[in-house]
Amino acid sequence: MRKTLSTVKRVVVKVGTSSLVLKNGKLNLKSIDQLAFVLTALVNQDYEVILVSSGAIGAGLQSLGLTSRPSTIAKQQAIAAIGQSELIKTYSQRFENYNQQIAQVLMTRDVVDFPESRKNVINTLDELLKMGIIPIVNENDSVAVEELDHQTKFGDNDQLSAIVSQLTKADLLIMLSDIDGFYTNNPQTDPDAKLYTQINKITADLKKAAGGEGSRFGTGGMASKLKAAQRILDYSGQMVLANGEEPSIIFDIIEGKTIGSLFSNKIK
Numbered sequence: 002m003r004k005t006l007s008t009v010k011r012v013v014v015k016v017g018t019s020s021l022v023l024k025n026g027k028l029n030l031k032s033i034d035q036l037a038f039v040l041t042a043l044v045n046q047d048y049e050v051i052l053v054s055s056g057a058i059g060a061g062l063q064s065l066g067l068t069s070r071p072s073t074i075a076k077q078q079a080i081a082a083i084g085q086s087e088l089i090k091t092y093s094q095r096f097e098n099y100n101q102q103i104a105q106v107l108m109t110r111d112v113v114d115f116p117e118s119r120k121n122v123i124n125t126l127d128e129l130l131k132m133g134i135i136p137i138v139n140e141n142d143s144v145a146v147e148e149l150d151h152q153t154k155f156g157d158n159d160q161l162s163a164i165v166s167q168l169t170k171a172d173l174l175i176m177l178s179d180i181d182g183f184y185t186n187n188p189q190t191d192p193d194a195k196l197y198t199q200i201n202k203i204t205a206d207l208k209k210a211a212g213g214e215g216s217r218f219g220t221g222g223m224a225s226k227l228k229a230a231q232r233i234l235d236y237s238g239q240m241v242l243a244n245g246e247e248p249s250i251i252f253d254i255i256e257g258k259t260i261g262s263l264f265s266n267k268i269k
């Protein structure tokens with residue numbers, strides 16, 4: 002059992018597109034419904050819960066009947082805008098089944114750089130949590146840009162979820178991925194790779210195991226998970242990276258069962 006998780010109260014859960022959109026492009030309602038159930042059950046147990054959800058482009062493609070992403074940024078942003086409202090509609094319906102209210106919070110990276118924006122988003126999230134509402138956070142894809150002197154993109158939702166955790170001083174970030182945790186090497190290519198059950202420092206060796214820049218997983222991937230974990234360790238928060246195939250795994254993680262990889266500097 003993981004004793005360091007026994008005092009957790011404020012939890013951020015990050016789910017990726019792979020958990021929300023099926024291989025055939027349709028929304029994974031089983032997953033979304035399970036998430037709604039699990040997160041509501043946690044709120045009922047007096048946990049404060051924030052969900053960071055990807056999946057807007059996937060949902061947009063589905064609602065337009067498209068099978069692949071268009072190439073232009075303008076079209077992608079338009080599809081994200083369509084998909085975001087579809088996604089929130091679906092979440093609203095599912096959470097309503099359990100009488101749980103949700104709120105949509107769309108952010109750009111200026112919450113990190115501009116104190117007034119930062120204060121506003123922290124206050125909004127704090128108020129929502131006080132009211133027992135689950136904020137569902139995503140990047141505001143239609144306005145985020147990547148310019149030299151005007152950087153408002155988070156890069157990916159791994160960074161977004163770590164930043165949200167840091168801003169709200171969350172006790173725990175649960176990052177759900179398509180893999181059981183962080184391994185000594187990529188398990189897809191190395192059958193002997195071993196799972197790290199706990200990590201208290203991001204070392205050069207770990208960065209090597211994650212695959213450097215230019216790997217197939219250039220954005221997202223394990224390098225980005227480690228970067229997110231570093232941000233969490235910097236403010237003495239904790240993060241568990243685990244497989245999100247069955248979101249009910251969140252119950253076991255919160256109970257402190259040894260699941261996935263725990264990043265924490267509270268362990269020796």
Ligand code: ADP
Pocket residue numbers: 017018019177178179180182183184185186187188189210211212218220221222223
């Ligand atoms: P998600 O989209 O769920 O956030 P990613 O596809 O970005 O996940 O990253 C998960 C993938 O990273 C795994 O499926 C695995 O193939 C790859 N990977 C590379 N190196 C490692 C490692 N050391 N440990 C675990 N997974 C790794």
